[in-house]
Amino acid sequence: MSHHWTSALRGALVAVGLLTVVAGPVRAELSTVMPELVTGPNFAPFTGDDLPQGGLMTELVQRAFKAAGRSYGVRFVPWKRGYDGVVSGRFLASFPFVRTPERERDALFSDPLIEVRQFVYMSTHTRMSFSGPEDFRGRVVCAPIGFALPIELDAMVRQGELTRESPSDLTACVRMVATGRADAFVLDEYTGSTAVIHAGVINDIRVAERPYATVSLHLIVGRVTPDAPAILAGFNEGLRALKSSDVYQEMLARHTAVAPR
Template structure:
């Protein structure tokens, strides 16, 4: 417990220092048994089969490293990882977009990356997309552990659209490609990679208008006493990573290898 209090104090000091050169925390008298957790099938951002575990896995590790913190990253189903963070089995998880429900349970880092959310439509569906209201009466796919955009979540809660929730994103791609559902909404990089991997380019079309822009975040449970201090230190490391030029190099390397 004394070690945890020491770490908390050092993290708060680091957060207060902001971009000033901070003392590495490698020697902090605290040995966390908690790992970070993320999921698969989210290329180019996260995945056991991707270089460095994916673009955002490398960014999270490198940002923590900038402030002298080291955490292992484990891969498992998204819902299991999220629930494990809530239960205190894992330190945090990523990448997640903000939703009202998640903000009740989790604290969010600064954005790891901002991305465009696009609408991927079945060529077997006559659906067009201009506004979220175009989803009314349609069926949308979002895997277990994935959040619908807020407007679509409200439509689903009101029974104005149907949601299919298979175990993973590849299943959503297959369902849209077959015409079983009308659409799925996801960031442009993950969507492009998933459609290419499924070789479903002839069955899936892209809506001309993007749905929205969204930030991807590292999240920690609000019930973790040092969560705010750890995220403050992480944000310092993320700023250092971006200001030093390493961030752009990581982006170029991962995105150049993506489909």
């Protein structure tokens, strides 16, 4: 990314309309599971209780379920609480999540909601550069509670080669990097760029030229949830219907701007 990225980012979110959602039961055999979707806050433009329709992913997930003949309410809760609630079967599903081996042991994953590029956001107060995961050795990476690090970085943390700081929310993480208390964070181009703008630290963050990786984001359903494969099959059918029409691109354009390089 060039140093001109910040001016284009200011159009990252577009405010439009409101969506009314009707909550309803899933099926009789799901009586022990709350017929409710959960997601986390402060993850613009994808999720947030202060965003139009709750953000791009919130609108997409609800509309995909509706296309499959099911309507659910959405609750915004801390990311870890929502994830744990889905894994235990308390909540029906959560989103959006990147696949990791640990998460795949806990939950079933939908078809991709969207594919995004992850970038390394670094402090202007550190000499760190990025050409590959090995550049993180001996550094401090920030990832909020409930956020997953890329597999290679998670392995470095487990081996003591990389220190992880985990504040309670994304804004705190961005400010830790901006002030030099952490060297970097890794996040998709939309959420990362928006978080930097909202934290008011544009001049204190620089972005690596090359992406860290391209990943997909998913809806998850706990493996212990009764009828989980059928729930996902219905959702995936609705998602495919949206993607095959103009609705998906319309939602994407309405909630985001193209993230600059």
